[in-house]
Amino acid sequence: MVANSPSMKSSEKKPRSHYSKSPSIVKPSGVRRFGRREEIFILVGILALAAFLRVYHLGQSPPWMNVDEGATSWNSYCLLKTGMDQHGVRWPIFDSAGYGQGTTTLYLYLTIPFQALGGLNAVTSRMPAALCGVMTVFLIYYVGKRLFGRGVGIAAAVLLALNPWHLQQSRWGHMATLFPLISIAPLATMLWAGFPFDDDDSRPMSPWKSGLAGAIGGIGCYGYYAARLWVPIFYTAIVAATWRAWWNRLRTRQGLLAIGALLLTGLLTFGPLLWATWRFPLASKRAEATWVWSPSDSLVTRIENIAVRYPGHFAPDFLFERGDPDPAYSPPNGYGLFLWYTAPMMLLGLVFLIPSLKESRSARVLMTWVALYPLADLFNEHPTMHALRSLPGASALTLLAAVGAVFSFRWLKGRRKKITIALTVLTFVFVLVSSGRFLGAFYVDFDKEPLKYFSSHQDLLQACEWLKPRLQDEDAVFVTGSGMSHPYIYTLVGLQYDPRQWFRDEKRMVEMQGAQSDRAYRNEEICLRYGKLHFMFGNSARGDLEQLVGGGRTARVVFIVHPGELPEERQIAPAYQISDPQGKPSLLIFEVTMGQ
Numbered sequence: 001m002v003a004n005s006p007s008m009k010s011s012e013k014k015p016r017s018h019y020s021k022s023p024s025i026v027k028p029s030g031v032r033r034f035g036r037r038e039e040i041f042i043l044v045g046i047l048a049l050a051a052f053l054r055v056y057h058l059g060q061s062p063p064w065m066n067v068d069e070g071a072t073s074w075n076s077y078c079l080l081k082t083g084m085d086q087h088g089v090r091w092p093i094f095d096s097a098g099y100g101q102g103t104t105t106l107y108l109y110l111t112i113p114f115q116a117l118g119g120l121n122a123v124t125s126r127m128p129a130a131l132c133g134v135m136t137v138f139l140i141y142y143v144g145k146r147l148f149g150r151g152v153g154i155a156a157a158v159l160l161a162l163n164p165w166h167l168q169q170s171r172w173g174h175m176a177t178l179f180p181l182i183s184i185a186p187l188a189t190m191l192w193a194g195f196p197f198d199d200d201d202s203r204p205m206s207p208w209k210s211g212l213a214g215a216i217g218g219i220g221c222y223g224y225y226a227a228r229l230w231v232p233i234f235y236t237a238i239v240a241a242t243w244r245a246w247w248n249r250l251r252t253r254q255g256l257l258a259i260g261a262l263l264l265t266g267l268l269t270f271g272p273l274l275w276a277t278w279r280f281p282l283a284s285k286r287a288e289a290t291w292v293w294s295p296s297d298s299l300v301t302r303i304e305n306i307a308v309r310y311p312g313h314f315a316p317d318f319l320f321e322r323g324d325p326d327p328a329y330s331p332p333n334g335y336g337l338f339l340w341y342t343a344p345m346m347l348l349g350l351v352f353l354i355p356s357l358k359e360s361r362s363a364r365v366l367m368t369w370v371a372l373y374p375l376a377d378l379f380n381e382h383p384t385m386h387a388l389r390s391l392p393g394a395s396a397l398t399l400l401a402a403v404g405a406v407f408s409f410r411w412l413k414g415r416r417k418k419i420t421i422a423l424t425v426l427t428f429v430f431v432l433v434s435s436g437r438f439l440g441a442f443y444v445d446f447d448k449e450p451l452k453y454f455s456s457h458q459d460l461l462q463a464c465e466w467l468k469p470r471l472q473d474e475d476a477v478f479v480t481g482s483g484m485s486h487p488y489i490y491t492l493v494g495l496q497y498d499p500r501q502w503f504r505d506e507k508r509m510v511e512m513q514g515a516q517s518d519r520a521y522r523n524e525e526i527c528l529r530y531g532k533l534h535f536m537f538g539n540s541a542r543g544d545l546e547q548l549v550g551g552g553r554t555a556r557v558v559f560i561v562h563p564g565e566l567p568e569e570r571q572i573a574p575a576y577q578i579s580d581p582q583g584k585p586s587l588l589i590f591e592v593t594m595g596q
Contacts, residue, residue: 042154043141050137050161054130054170056443059122062172063447063456066328069173070489071098073125076111078499088503094222094276099486100511100525106223107175120496125173132181133170137161139181139188140395146191146198147362148403151410156402159345162435164442165323165337165387166394175224176388182220182227183392186235187365189213193258196245197238197365205254211261218269226376226389228277232270234372234392241364290380306378312385313374313393316343324387327455332441337387338397339434341427346397348404352411366403369396448581454483457490459578459586463560464494466576466589471495474532475555476548480562480587481526481537488527488535505531536561549595559590566590 065073075085075096085096085108096103107128114124140160145153160166169177191197193209217235221228239246249255292309293302312318320336320343323329331337356363373393377386405427413420446452453459460479467477479487492502508529527535534541548555558575559566563585576589 039150039154043138043157046141046154046157046161047134047138050157051130051134053161053167053439054133055127058126058130058171061443061446062168063452063458064122064461065125065456065490065493066172066174067099067485067489068101068103068175068328069125070493071486072103072107072173072175073111073115073120074489074492075103076108076125077115077120078502079108080112080115081499082503084503086499086502094273097525099489099527102225104175104223104225106219107173107178110178111173120493122173126171129170129173129177132178133166136166136170136181136184136395139184140399143184143188143191144399144402146188146200147366147399148406151406152399152402155406156399159342159401159405160395160398162431163338163342163394163398164331164335164438165391166398167442168329168331169388169391169394176226176391178220178223179227179388179391180394182223182231183234184395185220186213186217186231187238189216190262193262195258195262196242196249196361198362199360201245205249205258207254207257207261210258211265214262214265214267215269218266218271218273221270221273226391228273229379230372230376230392233375234369237372238365238368241368242361245361290382292379292381309378309385310374313377313390315385318385319343319397324382324384326383326387327451329387330451332438332446333449335438335441337394338401339431339438341431341434342398342401345401345404345408348408349400349402350404352403352407353400366396366399370400373397450581453581454586457484457487459580460484460487460490460560461494462578463576463587463589464491467558467560468495470558470591471532473556474558474591476532476534476544477558477560478534478536478541478545479560480565481535481540482562482565486527488530488533491533492530502530507531545594552595554593554595557592557594559588559592561588561590562586563588 075098078084078086079091084090085092087097089096092105092108094105096105096108110128110132111125114127118124137157137160141153141157143153144156166180169180187197189209190213193213194203194205195210195213217231221231246259250259292305297305316336318324318336319338320340323331323335323337353360353363353367357367369392373396374385374390376392377389380386380389409420409424412423447458463479467474471477479491481487484490491497506529507527510526510528511524526537528537528540529535529544534544545557548557561569563569566588569588569590572590572592574588575591577585578587578589580586
């Protein structure tokens with residue numbers, strides 16, 4: 001590490017070029033800087049790689065579909081076809097009820113153009129997430145370049161393109177997939193607008209770019225509930241970390257106009273959301289059942305319960321070994337949210353950044369980002385750390401690793417060139433092998449894991465493929481609800497049901513009060529029937545069945561059940577059998593005429 005120079009003590013007071021950073025993170029002399037053409041060529045290659053990894057076989061890895069993903073896809077389709085969500089709310093802005101749990105609206109609207117082109121399916125529902133993931137890779141390049149130079153920007157883009165956490169969350173259609181983009185886009189736009197988060201004081205501030213930055217930050221909060229907490233706190237914190245430079249800008253006319261534009265557009269976009277969240281607190285339904293405290297807990301106890309969740313976000317078990325074990329978010333067996341080769345890079349990043357905190361705004365911004373990334377995951381219970389509410393860490397820790405990799409390479413190259421070359425080759429081979437093994441597990445074996453297969457109800461979706469061409473000729477369909485999370489959502493999507501018919505159908509919904517044993521949310525809605533489809537939760541469908549064949553009537557009825565669930569199945573051969581990845585029967589479909 002280069003020793004600090006007295007000439008850097010007044011770094012906040014005079015303009016500096018991009019590479020006149022504090023000596024601890026300055027690029028040493030003798031290291032060749034690649035040109036603009038090389039930079040563009042490399043960046044295009046990285047983005048092409050990121051795009052390929054995020055759109056390749058988009059209907060799998062993870063398997064299509066998670067129940068929240070299904071509710072999002074279905075409500076987008078309802079908006080496309082009718083202008084209303086599934087509950088008949090016309091063009092919702094702040095929230096949509098989903099299946100009673102509440103969901104944000106931004107992803108719903110991003111999905112509509114793709115569904116308009118390709119219909120209701122896995123690819124159209126997941127494509128917005130994939131494209132937003134690629135955009136995040138580009139933005140981490142831009143932010144890394146502005147804060148620490150081109151090399152860090154390029155390294156961060158490569159690492160994020162290959163990162164297991166970000167890759168998996170870019171491949172399913174849910175509001176949380178927007179969180180990495182929401183967390184970094186305002187920072188990138190503010191740097192573009194000339195705000196003093198980096199160590200370059202020579203850039204003028206632009207009021208119109210500043211206004212755009214405020215709007216992007218405010219609109220992004222419509223994308224995910226956790227962002228409504230994380231975004232304003234994080235950006236307040238990094239402003240506080242660079243307050244002296246902000247104060248100097250505020251004393252100039254251009255700076256005053258730019259900061260005013262930022263605050264105005266931020267208030268105009270985020271302000272109505274704050275009001276709606278307070279006035280119509282649908283979002284609180286997701287949190288009420290899972291606060292880390294009980295109503296009787298004291299303030300001290302509540303603070304302790306919040307604080308105890310913080311250290312686990314930096315534990316190897318969460319980051320490198322198994323991630324979030326929840327079936328909806330868990331990575332492939334044997335993998336965490338990051339591959340192990342990034343661990344020493346992160347530690348080296350800390351070694352280079354910590355001594356520079358006093359003099360480098362860039363270092364303070366990144367360290368604040370790393371420190372606050374778990375913020376939105378501290379207030380709600382979860383078996384471990386929550387992989388979705390913690391998503392700002394995907395970019396923050398990746399950028400930290402990029403700093404460690406690039407700065408250690410530069411530091412070592414200035415001292416031991418041959419050792420540097422050897423270590424670089426070994427690191428490249430290790431990264432290549434580790435990433436290749438992970439990608440093989442992710443794209444080949446991931447969907448075959450029993451936990452993934454059953455949690456995404458692949459068997460029910462396969463049953464819907466069988467049922468779809470036959471539904472018109474059947475009088476009723478009875479679907480098991482045993483061990484299934486909102487099977488009606490899966491049938492609506494799997495059958496590509498017509499939303500207009502959905503609104504015409506007779507429906508029976510039951511609102512479940514209180515937190516359920518499966519950690520369901522308060523006010524969650526259980527659908528017992530829509531149209532011809534009836535869902536069997538215990539004896540819930542007995543009355544429908546008796547009414548169907550009462551008075552001597554006959555009816556063509558389909559039963560979709562687990563083996564052993566239908567008492568008469570020993571006397572009736574199933575019309576179709578669905579087996580799990582191990583070859584065991586998972587669902588049986590019986591087609592019978594009743595009332596004879």
